[in-house]
Amino acid sequence: MYDVVIIGAGIMGTFIARELSRYKLRIAVLEKSNDVANATTKANSAIVHSGYDAKVGSLKAKFNVLGNPMFDKVCEELDVPLRRIDSLVLAFNEDEMTTIGELYERGISNGLKKITLIDKEQVASLEPNLNKTVLGALRTTDCGIVGPFELAVALAENAMDNGAELFLNNEVKSIDKVSEGYIVHTNEGSYKAKYLVNCAGVHADEINNMVAKESFRIKPRRGQYFVLDKSAGNLVNSVVFQCPTSMGKGVLVLPTVHGNLLVGPDSQDIDVKDNFDTTLDDLENVKLVARKTIINIPFDKVITSFVGLRATPDTGDFVIGEAGDAKGFINVAGIESPGLSASPAIALHVVELLKSISGGFEEKKDFNPIRRKLTRFYELSEQEKTEAIKRDPRYGRVICRCENITEGEIVDVIHRKAGARTVDGVKRRTRPGMGRCQGGFCGPRVIEILSRELGINMLDVVKDGVSSKILDKETKGI
Numbered sequence: 001m002y003d004v005v006i007i008g009a010g011i012m013g014t015f016i017a018r019e020l021s022r023y024k025l026r027i028a029v030l031e032k033s034n035d036v037a038n039a040t041t042k043a044n045s046a047i048v049h050s051g052y053d054a055k056v057g058s059l060k061a062k063f064n065v066l067g068n069p070m071f072d073k074v075c076e077e078l079d080v081p082l083r084r085i086d087s088l089v090l091a092f093n094e095d096e097m098t099t100i101g102e103l104y105e106r107g108i109s110n111g112l113k114k115i116t117l118i119d120k121e122q123v124a125s126l127e128p129n130l131n132k133t134v135l136g137a138l139r140t141t142d143c144g145i146v147g148p149f150e151l152a153v154a155l156a157e158n159a160m161d162n163g164a165e166l167f168l169n170n171e172v173k174s175i176d177k178v179s180e181g182y183i184v185h186t187n188e189g190s191y192k193a194k195y196l197v198n199c200a201g202v203h204a205d206e207i208n209n210m211v212a213k214e215s216f217r218i219k220p221r222r223g224q225y226f227v228l229d230k231s232a233g234n235l236v237n238s239v240v241f242q243c244p245t246s247m248g249k250g251v252l253v254l255p256t257v258h259g260n261l262l263v264g265p266d267s268q269d270i271d272v273k274d275n276f277d278t279t280l281d282d283l284e285n286v287k288l289v290a291r292k293t294i295i296n297i298p299f300d301k302v303i304t305s306f307v308g309l310r311a312t313p314d315t316g317d318f319v320i321g322e323a324g325d326a327k328g329f330i331n332v333a334g335i336e337s338p339g340l341s342a343s344p345a346i347a348l349h350v351v352e353l354l355k356s357i358s359g360g361f362e363e364k365k366d367f368n369p370i371r372r373k374l375t376r377f378y379e380l381s382e383q384e385k386t387e388a389i390k391r392d393p394r395y396g397r398v399i400c401r402c403e404n405i406t407e408g409e410i411v412d413v414i415h416r417k418a419g420a421r422t423v424d425g426v427k428r429r430t431r432p433g434m435g436r437c438q439g440g441f442c443g444p445r446v447i448e449i450l451s452r453e454l455g456i457n458m459l460d461v462v463k464d465g466v467s468s469k470i471l472d473k474e475t476k477g478i
C-alpha cells in the first residue's frame with residue numbers, strides 16, 4: 001500500500017514527489033508516457049514569470065509570486081540551468097500604454113517589488129534590436145529562464161534517490177474508492193494508496209471524473225514556437241512580450257537558457273488533447289506577429305519548431321485542493337501558465353494540505369536534497385577535461401558536434417534514476433540533437449549507445465513515444 005500515488009510526471013507530479021520524499025512515506029508516480037516531462041512540461045516558454053499578469057487574488061498570482069524566488073535554491077540543489085533576466089512588456093500605441101500601466105498596478109497589488117514602467121529611450125538602451133515604434137514598456141528585473149524538462153527530470157531523479165518510485169508506461173484507466181483509500185488501475189497493474197494527487201495535465205479533468213463529480217473541464221489550447229540557432233541567441237537580452245490578450249501572453253521573443261532564441265507561442269483552442277502537430281499556416285502567423293517586436297528576426301536560422309498544449313480550465317484559475325466528494329483525492333489541475341513558475345509553491349502547498357488531511361508526516365533524517373551534478377564537458381577547463389577523460393575515456397568521444405556532447409555524458413543520463421530510454425529522452429537531458437543539425441549526425445550514434453547501454457535491439461530504440469520507431473529492419477544482412 002502506498003501512502004501517496006501521484007498521477008502524471010510533468011513538472012507538478014515530479015515536484016510534489018520530490019517534496020513528499022522528505023518524509024517517511026511510500027510514494028508512487030504513475031506516468032502514461034515512456035518518460036517524465038513528456039507533455040506540457042517539455043514544450044513551453046520556460047519563463048519563471050515575475051507575477052504581474054495573473055488576476056489579483058487568484059491562485060495563479062499567489063503561487064507565481066511565491067514560486068518565483070524558490071527557483072534559485074532548487075535549481076542549485078538539483079544542478080538545473082536557470083538564468084535571471086529582465087522581462088519587458090512592450091507598448092506600441094496609447095491603448096497599450098494604458099495596458100502596461102494596468103499591468104504595473106496589478107504587479108504592485110500582487111506584491112512585486114522589482115517592477116517599473118520605462119520610456120522608449122530606456123527600452124532602446126536595454127534592447128537595441130527592437131522596433132523603434134515602441135513607446136514604452138513594463139520592466140521587471142526578477143524574471144528568469146529555466147530548463148523546464150531538465151528540472152522535471154532532476155526532480156524525478158532526486159525524488160527516486162530519496163525513495164519515491166516511478167512507473168512509466170502506466171496510463172491510469174480507472175480508480176476505485178475503497179475503505180482505506182483508492183485503488184488505481186493502469187494498463188500495467190493496480191496501485192493501492194491512502195492519498196491520490198492528480199497532476200495529469202490536459203487529462204486531469206478525466207482523472208477527477210473517475211472518483212469525484214465533474215467540477216471543471218479542461219480544453220487544450222495550442223501554442224506553436226520556433227527555435228533559432230545559437231547564432232541568433234543574442235538578438236534580445238530579456239524576455240520580450242507584447243501586450244497580453246484574452247488568449248494569453250502573446251508572441252514572445254526570448255533567449256533560452258542554453259543560448260538559442262525562442263519565438264512564439266500563438267494561441268488556439270483545439271479539440272484533441274494529445275495533438276502536438278505543428279501547422280504551417282499558424283507558424284507563418286507566429287512570424288508575422290513576432291515581427292511587430294523585431295522586424296528582422298532571422299527566421300533563416302530556425303532549427304526546429306514545436307507545439308505546447310495549455311491545460312486551460314473552464315474555471316479561469318488553477319484547480320488545487322481536495323475534491324469535496326472524494327476524501328484524500330487532491331486535484332492539481334488546470335495548471336496552465338504560469339504553472340511552471342508556480343510549481344515550487346504549489347508543491348509545498350500540496351504537501352501541507354496532505355499533512356493536514358493525514359494528521360502529519362514524519363520527516364526523514366537522511367533526506368538528500370542534492371542531485372549528483374552532471375558533467376557538462378564543454379563547460380570544463382582544459383585540465384578538468386583531461387581528468388574527466390582519464391577517469392572515463394568516453395568523455396573523450398564527442399557524439400554531438402553541434403552541442404559538443406560526449407559519449408560519457410550520454411551514458412551517464414541513461415544510467416541515472418529516471419534515466420533516458422529514448423533518443424529524445426537523451427536529448428532533453430544532455431542535448432545531443434538540440435543543435436543546428438537536429439540530430440542528423442549524432443542521432444544514429446545515440447541509437448547505438450541506447451541499444452548497447454539498455455541491452456535492447458537497435459530496432460527497438462524509439463525516438464520519443466512508444467510507437468515512434470526509427471529503424472525498420474536491418475540492411476545488407478548485418
Ligand SMILES: Cc1cc2nc3c(=O)[nH]c(=O)nc-3n(C[C@H](O)[C@H](O)[C@H](O)COP(=O)(O)OP(=O)(O)OC[C@H]3O[C@@H](n4cnc5c(N)ncnc54)[C@H](O)[C@@H]3O)c2cc1C
Nearest residue numbers: 008010011012032040041044045047172201223339340341
Ligand atoms: C505554450 C505554453 C507556454 C507556457 N509557458 C510557460 C512559461 O513560460 N512559464 C510558466 O510558468 N508556465 C508556462 N506554461 C505552463 C506550464 O508549461 C505548465 O503549467 C506546466 O508544464 C504544467 O505541468 P503539469 O505537470 O501540470 O502538466 P504536464 O506537463 O502536462 O504533465 C502531466 C502528465 O500527466 C500524464 N498523464 C496524463 N494522463 C495520464 C493518465 N491517465 N495516466 C498517467 N499519466 C497521465 C501526462 O503524460 C503528463 O506527463 C506554458 C504552457 C504552454 C502550453
